[in-house]
Amino acid sequence: MKSFLTSATGRKALLTFAGLTLLKTLVVVGAAGFLLEPTKADAEDDIAMLRGADGNGDKSVTIDEARAAFEAQFGKMDKNADGVVSRDEYVDAHLAALSEYDTNNDGKITRDEVRARMKARASAAR
DSSP states (O other), X not given: OOOGGGSXXXXXXXXXXXXXXXXXXXXXXXXXXXXXXXXXXXXXXXXXXXXXXXXXXXXXXXXXXXXXHHHHHHHXXXXXXXXXXXXXHHHHHHHHHHHHHOTTOSSXXXXXXXXXXXXXXXXXXX
């Protein structure tokens, strides 16, 4: 039996997911109201995201770990488990994710709030 992610549809879904993840990142950045220039802190943030996908903690992300991270994220968004993420499920998931970053509940997300949340998630994944 062929895995969903090794099929053409699965690869398209993975690329779409990657695009949506990039879009989500851009929305978070835009919502926070700042422009990013790559810095050491930004590189540390990227490393924190990769650690979240590194299932066995060997400091590398295999295709299987990337697929597992994709499936986990897709499963979180697909609330009714029908195999598709509706517009409402997508919006709800991302609004909930944005609220996780706004730790002082002021309706705004700062760079420090994003970094703190990413570091907390990376620490929890270890």
